[in-house]
Amino acid sequence: MAETRVLLKHAEDPQLRTLAGYKRHGGYQTLEKAYREMEAEEILKELEDSGLRGRGGAGFSMGKKASFLPRGEMAKYLCCNADESEPGAFKDRELMQRNPHQLIEGIAIAAIAADAGHAFIFIRGEYDAQADILDAAVAEAYEAGYLGEDILGSRRDLELVVHRGAGAYICGEETALLDALEGKRGNPRLKPPFPAVQGLYGGPTLINNVETLSNVPRIVAHGAEWFRGYGTEQSPGTKVVSVSGCVRRPGNYEVELGVPTRELIYDLAGGPLDGREVKAFYPGGSSSPVLTAEDLDLPYTFEDMAEAGSMLGSGSIVVADDSVSIPLMALRTARFYHHESCGKCTPCREGTNWTVKMLERVVRGEATPMDLDIISSVQDNIMGHCLCVLGDSMAMPVSAMVKKFRGEFEAVIDSAQAVAA
Amino acid sequence: MTELPIDRALTQGRIPDRTPEAVPELHEVDCPQGLREQIETLMDKYPDRHSVSIPALWAVQRLYGWCTPEGIRQAAAVMRVTPAYLESVASFYDLLHTESVGSHKVAVCTNISCWMRGGDELLEAFRTAAEGKEGNVFVSGFECLGACDIAPMASIDERYFGPLEADEAAAAIEQLLAGEEVLPEKALERRPLAGDRDG
Numbered sequence: 001m002a003e004t005r006v007l008l009k010h011a012e013d014p015q016l017r018t019l020a021g022y023k024r025h026g027g028y029q030t031l032e033k034a035y036r037e038m039e040a041e042e043i044l045k046e047l048e049d050s051g052l053r054g055r056g057g058a059g060f061s062m063g064k065k066a067s068f069l070p071r072g073e074m075a076k077y078l079c080c081n082a083d084e085s086e087p088g089a090f091k092d093r094e095l096m097q098r099n100p101h102q103l104i105e106g107i108a109i110a111a112i113a114a115d116a117g118h119a120f121i122f123i124r125g126e127y128d129a130q131a132d133i134l135d136a137a138v139a140e141a142y143e144a145g146y147l148g149e150d151i152l153g154s155r156r157d158l159e160l161v162v163h164r165g166a167g168a169y170i171c172g173e174e175t176a177l178l179d180a181l182e183g184k185r186g187n188p189r190l191k192p193p194f195p196a197v198q199g200l201y202g203g204p205t206l207i208n209n210v211e212t213l214s215n216v217p218r219i220v221a222h223g224a225e226w227f228r229g230y231g232t233e234q235s236p237g238t239k240v241v242s243v244s245g246c247v248r249r250p251g252n253y254e255v256e257l258g259v260p261t262r263e264l265i266y267d268l269a270g271g272p273l274d275g276r277e278v279k280a281f282y283p284g285g286s287s288s289p290v291l292t293a294e295d296l297d298l299p300y301t302f303e304d305m306a307e308a309g310s311m312l313g314s315g316s317i318v319v320a321d322d323s324v325s326i327p328l329m330a331l332r333t334a335r336f337y338h339h340e341s342c343g344k345c346t347p348c349r350e351g352t353n354w355t356v357k358m359l360e361r362v363v364r365g366e367a368t369p370m371d372l373d374i375i376s377s378v379q380d381n382i383m384g385h386c387l388c389v390l391g392d393s394m395a396m397p398v399s400a401m402v403k404k405f406r407g408e409f410e411a412v413i414d415s416a417q418a419v420a421a
Numbered sequence: 422m423t424e425l426p427i428d429r430a431l432t433q434g435r436i437p438d439r440t441p442e443a444v445p446e447l448h449e450v451d452c453p454q455g456l457r458e459q460i461e462t463l464m465d466k467y468p469d470r471h472s473v474s475i476p477a478l479w480a481v482q483r484l485y486g487w488c489t490p491e492g493i494r495q496a497a498a499v500m501r502v503t504p505a506y507l508e509s510v511a512s513f514y515d516l517l518h519t520e521s522v523g524s525h526k527v528a529v530c531t532n533i534s535c536w537m538r539g540g541d542e543l544l545e546a547f548r549t550a551a552e553g554k555e556g557n558v559f560v561s562g563f564e565c566l567g568a569c570d571i572a573p574m575a576s577i578d579e580r581y582f583g584p585l586e587a588d589e590a591a592a593a594i595e596q597l598l599a600g601e602e603v604l605p606e607k608a609l610e611r612r613p614l615a616g617d618r619d620g
Binding site: 336 | 466467468469471472473474475476478479509510513514515516517528531532533534536537538564565566567568569570571572576579580581609610613614615616617618
C-alpha cells in the first residue's frame with residue numbers, strides 16, 4: 001500500500017522549510033489570493049463544506065468551530081495548538097519540522113475567516129528544534145509581507161508569535177493552553193463559555209491543531225469538493241498517522257482516512273517484529289481505549305473507531321505485541337496521566353493516584369480479585385466528572401484494558417507474583 | 422500583617438522565612454542588561470505583559486542554568502509581577518527547574534512506545550554513564566517527548582536522538598562533555614520520512 005501524500009507532499013525536499021523552497025512548490029499562492037480577493041465568509045464556507053475535522057483529538061468540524069466566533073469589532077485571536085504531548089503522537093512535529101510555511105500559510109488564511117489580528121503557535125517546550133525552525137520561517141514570512149501590518153495591501157493585519165511551552169501535557173487542552181499563554185499555570189477552565197466566545201484575554205478565540213491548520217491552504221486553493229475526494233463521507237481528507245510501538249518501521253504515514261487499519265500497521269509500518277503478533281493497539285494515542293487483533297480490519301476513520309468503542313483521536317497508533325504485559329502497559333499509561341494531572345479536579349487528581357497505586361499492587365502480585373472491580377469503579381467515577389478530559393484520558397484506556405484483558409490481570413493476581421518487567 | 426512562623430522541617434527549608442515579597446523594584450535586583458532587554462522585547466510582542474512569564478523564565482534558565490530565586494526576582498521586576506507569581510508558574514512546568522541541575526540535560530523517554538523498545542534500560546544506561554559526572558550532566562526519565570518513531574530515544578540538550586542502544590549512552594555522554602557532536606548518525610534532524618527509508 002502506498003501513502004497518499006498531500007500534507008507531506010514534497011516533504012522529502014530539505015529546502016521546503018525555507019520560504020524560497022516552499023514557494024518553488026507553489027507555496028503562498030493561496031495566501032496571496034485569499035488576502036487580495038477573498039472575503040472571510042467565502043473562506044469560512046469552503047472550510048465548513050470541506051468537512052475538515054480537527055486533527056488534534058476531538059475531531060470537531062473546523063469550519064463549524066470557526067463559525068462560532070461572534071462577528072463585529074473586537075479583538076479576536078487565533079491559537080495554533082502545537083503542544084503535541086499525547087503519548088504515541090508525533091505527527092505535528094514532522095509537519096512543523098519539514099513544512100513550517102504550510103502551517104503559517106494556513107494560520108494566515110484561517111485568521112481571515114476568524115477575523116483574528118493576533119495569532120499564536122503554542123508549541124511544547126520539548127520541541128526546541130521545531131520551534132527554532134518555526135521562528136526562522138515566521139521571520140521569513142514577515143520579511144516577505146505575508147505577516148504583519150496591511151498584508152499585501154489588504155488592510156488586514158496579522159501578528160504571529162511562536163510561544164514555547166515548558167513541559168506540561170495539560171497545556172494541549174485548549175483552555176489550559178489559553179491560561180498558559182496568558183502566563184499562568186496551565187489549569188483548564190470551566191466550559192462554557194467556550195473559547196470561541198471568550199478565550200484568550202477574554203476575546204473570541206479560534207484554537208486549531210497544527211495538522212488541521214496545515215490543511216487550510218489546499219482546501220481554500222482547490223475547494224471543498226476536492227478535499228472531499230479523499231477519505232470517507234464523515235471523515236474526509238488525508239491524515240498523517242503516527243504508528244509506533246512494536247512495529248518494524250515506526251513513523252508518520254499519510255493516508256486517506258478509511259484505509260484498513262491493518263494496512264497501516266502491516267504494510268506501511270512493516271507489521272510486528274520477528275515471530276510476534278499484534279495483541280492490542282491504541283488507535284488514537286494513549287488516551288484511546290485499546291483495540292485488539294480482531295479490530296485490525298476496521299477502516300481507519302473517526303466513525304469506525306467510535307463505533308468500535310474507541311477513538312481516532314490525534315491519529316496515533318501504538319502497537320503492543322504478544323510479549324507486552326497488559327497490566328504493565330496499563331500502569332505505564334496511568335502513571336503518565338497521574339504525573340500530568342494538574343490537580344484542579346478531585347476525581348482526576350485522586351483517581352489517577354489511586355489507579356496507579358492499585359495497578360502497582362496488581363503488577364507486584366499483591367492484589368486481590370476484587371481490586372479489579374475497584375479499579376473499574378474508580379474509572380467510572382472519573383469519566384465525565386472533571387473540567388477537562390485528562391482524567392477520562394486515563395480512565396478510558398485503563399478500563400478498556402481491564403475489561404478486554406481481564407483474564408491476564410486475573411492470572412497475575414492468582415499467581416501472587418510480580419510481573420517480570 | 423503578622424509574620425506566621427514557618428515550620429522549616431515541614432517545608433524542607435525551601436520556603437524563605439518571610440512573608441511573600443511585593444513586586445521588586447528594578448534597582449533592587451541588579452538585573453543584567455541582556456536579560457532585561459530580552460524580557461522587554463518579549464513584552465512588546467504580546468497584548469498582555471503577563472503572557473511572557475514562561476518565555477521570561479526560559480530566558481532566566483538559559484542565563485543561570487536554572488530558575489534561580491535571584492533570576493526570578495529579576496524577571497519579576499522587569500515584568501512588574503511578584504516573584505511568587507513567577508515561582509508558581511515555574512513550579513508547574515517540567516522543563517523549568519527550580520533547583521540547580523547540570524549544565525547538560527539528558528531526558529530519556531519512558532512512556533509506552535519507548536518503554537516497549539527498551540526505554541527503561543536506556544535510562545539506566547545514561548544514569549550509569551553520567552555517574553560521577555553528576556554536576557555536569559542531569560539525566561532524567563521523561564514522559565512522551567513526541568518521537569515514538571525513533572524509540573527508544575532521548576533528548577540531549579534539547580535535540581532528539583534515536584533509536585538508541587543502551588551501549589551508546591556512554592559514548593553520548595563522553596561526546597557531550599568533550600563538546601563534540603553527539604551521535605550524529607542518530608540525530609532526528611537527519612532522518613528521512615519513514616516512508617522514504619530503505620528496508
